[in-house]
Amino acid sequence: MWIYEKKLQYPAWVEGCDLRIAKGLFAQYGGPDSELSAGIRYLSQRYTMPVKEVKAVLTDIGTEEMAHWEIIATLIYKIIDRADPEEMKKAGLDAQYIQHGHDVYPHDAAGVPWTAAYIQAIEDPVTNLTEDMAAEQKARTTYEHLINLTDDRGVIETLSFLREREVVHFQRFGESLRMVQEYMDKKKY
């Protein structure tokens, strides 16, 4: 089960009102390589994982991704909350305003709604973990693209924290893959 703690993992802050980057941040909220995709992917893959250490990794990183999903939502909310319809329109957020108002709905930067088709869980632990490692790199690249597109110090700092987490998760998944391969080598095929 999960329990909600009334705190964020990182003190997400924004300096100004960069509505263009708010639109971009939806990539990490409801896009293919979003925190949502990551969390649902890892938490879906853990049931058939044969190695106990990696069951823990999938559970713990999956849970952390949900905390990151909340951080992204917080950044978007803090930026768009006070924007009026006209300001949102100017920033290319008119479709967002028409369909979702100021709510943080899981769609990508172009408005495409999130789908489970973005992720895979196919039982084979090598295949699953290889996808997970790729996912961490794709998310890292997305963070770099977002950081390149804003001057807001708060957004940059918060995204830099999240970017670093992708690097750490990649490392842990790499170790997990090695552990799974050692486990498979012990079995006769």
Add this chain to the structure above:
Amino acid sequence: MKIDRERLEMLKEIMAVDFSSIELNLYLDTHPMDQKALAIHNDYAIKLMKLKEEYQKKYAPLTHEIISKCPWEWIEEPWPWEIDYEMGGR
């Protein structure tokens, strides 16, 4: 939403210590025999427990697992996304 300066500092400290605990948690998942990391993790666990207890006694619940006065304290604002963290991690 602005919150009391001392409360904000304490909340940020809890967030920082909790993050350290999460990071060690992940590391220990793939290095369960690393005694040095385990000792650091356990130190943080004690520190975190004390900080959370103090914060909840002084300010507000962090989870529903609290003994509440009437009215039910859990519903009190601000929620985490509403807090002004003032320059974030600094």
